[in-house]
Amino acid sequence: xxxxxxxxxxxxxxxxxxxxxxxxxxxxxxxxxxxxxxxxxxxxxxxxxxxxxxxxxxxxxxxxxxxxxxxxxxxxxxxxxxxxxxxxxxxxxxxxxxxxxxxxxxxxxxxxxx
Amino acid sequence: xxxxxxxxxxxxxxxxxxxxxxxxxxxxxxxxxxxxxxxxxxxxxxxxxxxxxxxxxxxxxxxxxxxxxxxxxxxxxxxxxxxxxxxxxxxxxxxxxxxxxxxxxxxxxxx
Numbered sequence: 769x770x771x772x773x774x775x776x777x778x779x780x781x782x783x784x785x786x787x788x789x790x791x792x793x794x795x796x797x798x799x800x801x802x803x804x805x806x807x808x809x810x811x812x813x814x815x816x817x818x819x820x821x822x823x824x825x826x827x828x829x830x831x832x833x834x835x836x837x838x839x840x841x842x843x844x845x846x847x848x849x850x851x852x853x854x855x856x857x858x859x860x861x862x863x864x865x866x867x868x869x870x871x872x873x874x875x876x877x878x879x880x881x882x
Numbered sequence: 883x884x885x886x887x888x889x890x891x892x893x894x895x896x897x898x899x900x901x902x903x904x905x906x907x908x909x910x911x912x913x914x915x916x917x918x919x920x921x922x923x924x925x926x927x928x929x930x931x932x933x934x935x936x937x938x939x940x941x942x943x944x945x946x947x948x949x950x951x952x953x954x955x956x957x958x959x960x961x962x963x964x965x966x967x968x969x970x971x972x973x974x975x976x977x978x979x980x981x982x983x984x985x986x987x988x989x990x991x992x993x
Contacts, residue, residue: 802981809986810987811886811975811984811985811986811987812925812973812982813984817981857925859924866930866938867977867979867980867981868913868930868975868980868982869915869927869930869938870925870927871927872925872926873924874923874924875922875923875924
């Protein structure tokens with residue numbers, strides 16, 4: 769039978785390359801966006817966040833870009849390492865709701881080859 | 883370990899049985915959230931507490947589901963009369979305000 773829900777987008781890169789993971793969102797009322805990393809058997813781990821009044825935010829080796837016009841979010845990982853291999857989720861929070869009430873995207877599987 | 887702790891990590895049960903999951907949040911966090919995650923999907927919000935008050939419940943939380951946080955510290959999520967469709971990872975997260983800190987989840991398999 770068909771494996772429902774297992775057809776996640778995948779990205780395969782070589783160690784040291786830069787990675788870009790994309791996410792589209794649909795809720796115009798969302799004003800807070802977060803990227804999470806989830807390793808197998810573990811809970812999601814916060815990577816970086818951005819508010820709707822910004823279009824770019826940088827962290828250590830990671831950058832998040834937000835394009836509100838086309839409702840698009842991206843995560844850039846510089847000098848990708850094997851330890852970065854995981855599923856990456858974008859999540860959004862609607863203005864006026866609890867910060868922790870998030871709507872998660874489908875997820876992208878990142879595989880980093882040594 | 884001062885992170886969010888969930889117990890049990892794995893639970894296998896037969897359809898129709900009741901199960902209960904426990905979450906111990908990071909001690910100074912007053913907000914606690916429950917999410918459900920099925921294979922290949924992102925987590926879905928179920929409910930959240932601020933201290934002992936349950937402030938919001940998702941429509942995903944049917945009458946068979948109940949969550950409590952009696953003293954504003956640990957929380958329990960009970961599922962009554964489990965169905966095969968309840969099979970999922972149940973994630974707990976806590977927050978002081980803003981960033982969520984997730985536990986490693988409790989995986990439920992209903993046979």
